[in-house]
Amino acid sequence: MPMLPPRVAAHHQPRRAIANAADFPALGSSRQRLPPLVAGVGHVEMFIHDSLHTARNTAFEADQVASAMPPGSVMVIDDIRMHEGFAIFARRHPEFQTIVCRHDDRMGMFGIAVKRA
Numbered sequence: 001m002p003m004l005p006p007r008v009a010a011h012h013q014p015r016r017a018i019a020n021a022a023d024f025p026a027l028g029s030s031r032q033r034l035p036p037l038v039a040g041v042g043h044v045e046m047f048i049h050d051s052l053h054t055a056r057n058t059a060f061e062a063d064q065v066a067s068a069m070p071p072g073s074v075m076v077i078d079d080i081r082m083h084e085g086f087a088i089f090a091r092r093h094p095e096f097q098t099i100v101c102r103h104d105d106r107m108g109m110f111g112i113a114v115k116r117a
Contacts, residue, residue, distance in 0.1 A: 030057065034064045044068045050078040058085025059092075062113070066093050071117040078110045086111035 030051060038044060047065045049058060058077055062085070065075065080086040080100065090098040096113040103109065 030061055030064075034061060038064055038068045042068065043070055043073075045070065045073045047073075047075045048078070049076070053079040053082065055083035055085035055088060058083065059088045062086070062089040063092065066096070066115075069115045071115050073115045075113040076110060077113070079108060080111045081107075081109040086113075089113070 044065050047062075047069070049061050051057065051061070058080070062075060062077060066089070069075070075096070077086045077089075086098070086100070090096065090111075090113065093113070096115050098111060098113045100109055100111050
């Protein structure tokens, strides 16, 4: 399947569904900031976790976003080798198909979760 040119792919993205630093500029704990951000955007089609790499924080952030993800949405969780946060999330959310991948450095690992239809 050929890839769409970036301008075409971006053109088809609903503007409100794309959250960035301009949408949510305040810094702070994800425990305080993530719930209102998820509620504000309504749904999340892609989530990349690359913040505090602890089991507790990883599972919390993934859990928060999971309920706002429609089928086909993708979650990428970085640095999962040193804790069980991604595994905890996968056990709690069987509605996601998960895979564990190795970084190209062959030391680190990341997880991918896709919400099933």
